[in-house]
Amino acid sequence: xxxxxxxxxxxxxxxxxxxxxxxxxxxxxxxxxxxxxxxxxxxxxxxxxxxxxxxxxxxxxxxxxxxxxxxxxxxxxxxxxxxxxxxxxxxxxxxxxxxxxxxxxxxxxxxxxxxxxxxxxxxxxxxxxxxxxxxxxxx
Amino acid sequence: xxxxxxxxxxxxxxxxxxxxxxxxxxxxxxxxxxxxxxxxxxxxxxxxxxxxxxxxxxxxxxxxxxxxxxxxxxxxxxxxxxxxxxxxxxxxxxxxxxxxxxxxxxxxxxxxxxxxxxxxxxxxxxxxxxxxxxxxxxx
DNA sequence: GATTCGAGTTCCTTGAGGGAACCGTATCAG
DNA sequence: CTGATACGGTTCCCTCAAGGAACTCGAATC
Numbered sequence: 001x002x003x004x005x006x007x008x009x010x011x012x013x014x015x016x017x018x019x020x021x022x023x024x025x026x027x028x029x030x031x032x033x034x035x036x037x038x039x040x041x042x043x044x045x046x047x048x049x050x051x052x053x054x055x056x057x058x059x060x061x062x063x064x065x066x067x068x069x070x071x072x073x074x075x076x077x078x079x080x081x082x083x084x085x086x087x088x089x090x091x092x093x094x095x096x097x098x099x100x101x102x103x104x105x106x107x108x109x110x111x112x113x114x115x116x117x118x119x120x121x122x123x124x125x126x127x128x129x130x131x132x133x134x135x136x137x138x139x
Numbered sequence: 140x141x142x143x144x145x146x147x148x149x150x151x152x153x154x155x156x157x158x159x160x161x162x163x164x165x166x167x168x169x170x171x172x173x174x175x176x177x178x179x180x181x182x183x184x185x186x187x188x189x190x191x192x193x194x195x196x197x198x199x200x201x202x203x204x205x206x207x208x209x210x211x212x213x214x215x216x217x218x219x220x221x222x223x224x225x226x227x228x229x230x231x232x233x234x235x236x237x238x239x240x241x242x243x244x245x246x247x248x249x250x251x252x253x254x255x256x257x258x259x260x261x262x263x264x265x266x267x268x269x270x271x272x273x274x275x276x277x278x
Numbered sequence: 279g280a281t282t283c284g285a286g287t288t289c290c291t292t293g294a295g296g297g298a299a300c301c302g303t304a305t306c307a308g
Numbered sequence: 309c310t311g312a313t314a315c316g317g318t319t320c321c322c323t324c325a326a327g328g329a330a331c332t333c334g335a336a337t338c
Contacts, residue, residue, distance in 0.1 A: 003239055004229025005161050005222055011233070015152040022144050026271060031285050041327045046286060066334060067284060075232050080266035081255055082228060083144055085221045090143025093214050094150070098275035100142055106268050108260035115258045116220055121247035122261070125254075127219035129245050132165060136237035153294095170316050180296045185317060205303055206315065 008082075011055045016040055016048055018083055021072070024058060025080050029069045052076070084114045147221075150194045155179055155187055157222055160211070163197060164219050168208045191215070223253045 012018055016038065023034050035045050049070060052058040057076040063069045072080065084103070091099040091113070102111045118125040151157055155177065162173050174184050188209060191197040196215040202208045211219065223242070230238040230252065241250045257264040 003158075003161070004226040004234055005157055006229075007233040008225040008229040009154055009157060013154040013157075015148050018144055018148060018152075019142075022142070025266065032283085035285095041329095042286070043288085043328090044326060047326095064284095064335085068286095075228075077266050078228055078231070082221065082224045084255065084266065084269075085224045086147040087143040089217055089221060090145075090147040092217070094146040095143055095276050100274050100276040100278070102272040102274040103264075103269040104272055105257045105259065105262070105264055106270070107262045107264075108257060110257065110259040111272065112257055112259050112264075114255045114264050116223065116253045117256045118244045118247060118249065118251055119254045120244065120249040120251050123244070123246045125223075125242075125244055125246075125251075127164065127216050127223065130223075130242040131245070133241040133243055133250065135239050135241040137234050137239040139239075155295095171314080174316095180298095181317070182297090182319085183295060186295095203304085203315095207317095 011052075011057060012079060012082075014048075016044065017052065018086070020045075020048055020052065021057070021076060021079055022083055024070050024072055024076075025083075029071060031068070034070075081114075085116070088113050147218075150191075150196060151218060151221075153187075155183065156191065157225070159184075159187055159191065160196070160215060160218055161222055163209050163211055163215075164222075168210060170207070173209075220253075224255070227252045 012021065019038055019040075020034060023029070023037055028034055028037050031045065031049070034040070035042055038045075040048075049058065049060070053060050053070075055075075056073050057079060058070045059073055060068050060070055087099075087101065103113065104111050116125050117123060118129075123129075151160065158177055159173060159179075162168070162176055167173055167176050170184065170188070173179070174181055177184075179187075188197065188199070192199050192209075194214075195212050196218060197209045198212055199207050199209055226238075226240070238252075242252060243250050255264050256262060257268075262268075
């Protein structure tokens with residue numbers, strides 16, 4: 001499908017992958033710890049990790065003989081950006097007790113949320129602020 | 140799970156929902172047209188639409204007698220922001236022929252993609268630029 | 279030398295998704 | 309007025325993928 005959403009979903013579309021990426025990003029990066037944290041079946045976790053490694057979202061490193069850990073690649077780290085926007089939505093609409101996790105911005109030290117802006121004018125750039133046009137990769 | 144990602148995935152986690160939202164956002168907002176566009180089974184589409192309406196992401200409107208169309212609510216429109224960041228990733232990493240769709244920003248008229256920034260200092264705020272802290276809603 | 283741990287693999291069962299056909303109400307063509 | 313067509317779903321069956329529990333295999337630990 002000529003759609004970047006569909007192509008992204010091909011990589012992280014099924015429901016466990018975003019949670020796996022979150023765990024690895026948060027430092028839970030070994031098989032058993034991810035399995036325990038998420039409650040995912042070991043079989044499916046094996047498949048997902050292999051899939052994500054093949055797509056170069058994660059890499060698998062041997063940290064001791066026959067012991068492996070997973071780490072985000074550059075591609076994977078940029079996928080975490082998608083998760084950050086999910087978090088913003090979840091915090092706003094489905095977190096009655098307040099946000100479970102806060103972000104502190106390295107540059108300014110403030111605790112805050114992410115915001116979507118236009119790189120040209122710096123103004124807010126959300127779904128309400130744009131029109132869609134056909135691009136070069138459209139069929 | 141005390142995690143805004145998991146709670147967001149509970150709403151749009153299975154693979155068809157983001158594509159349904161994209162279609163509705165792009166103006167493909169009636170049952171048969173969505174079904175045809177996505178190639179989803181009618182049974183599953185019925186279930187998903189009902190689910191998304193119950194979660195107040197979509198609303199169902201009768202535009203003629205016994206004819207219905209779907210529209211994004213405010214909650215739903217903000218979910219499209221998540222899709223915009225997915226698009227950026229897909230454009231960057233898995234679109235060899237260039238982006239299939241472009242965004243024109245209303246405010247400045249430029250064609251561009253979305254950027255994640257910090258509302259306090261205005262600087263870039265991606266996964267690499269933050270630390271995680273426990274928030275009030277953590278268990 | 280036995281036990282435990284980490285990282286999977288195997289097998290069985292169950293549930294969700296796909297496909298195709300069917301249905302009820304409106305509108306439209308003749 | 310009647311048959312055809314469109315729209316918005318339901319229903320039924322079948323397959324395939326996810327879940328759960330047990331097993332494996334090598335390395336380290338006691």
